[in-house]
Amino acid sequence: MAPDDTTVGRTPIELEVTQEAVDWLCTQERDASLGARPLRRTVQEAVENRLASMLVRGEVKEGDRVLVSVKAGALTVSAATDSSV
Numbered sequence: 624m625a626p627d628d629t630t631v632g633r634t635p636i637e638l639e640v641t642q643e644a645v646d647w648l649c650t651q652e653r654d655a656s657l658g659a660r661p662l663r664r665t666v667q668e669a670v671e672n673r674l675a676s677m678l679v680r681g682e683v684k685e686g687d688r689v690l691v692s693v694k695a696g697a698l699t700v701s702a703a704t705d706s707s708v
Contacts, residue, residue: 644693
């Protein structure tokens with residue numbers, strides 16, 4: 624997928640989410656009768672919480688690019704380098 628300029632809190636970063644990551648998020652177990660809430664919770668736990676931790680630890684800062692992808696069947700959130708995309 625194309626990069627998405629987003630603001631996490633008040634820190635502008637570029638978030639790039641691969642199609643594989645979108646597919647992974649959409650295939651996680653959830654109860655369809657609850658609507659989008661379980662998917663929202665999955666995104667929060669798998670992406671937002673990890674990204675927040677990266678910001679607090681200083682691994683990501685204003686203007687950085689973050690890549691959300693899948694490796695070995697697991698979702699990864701990492702600071703992107705030119706060679707990682």
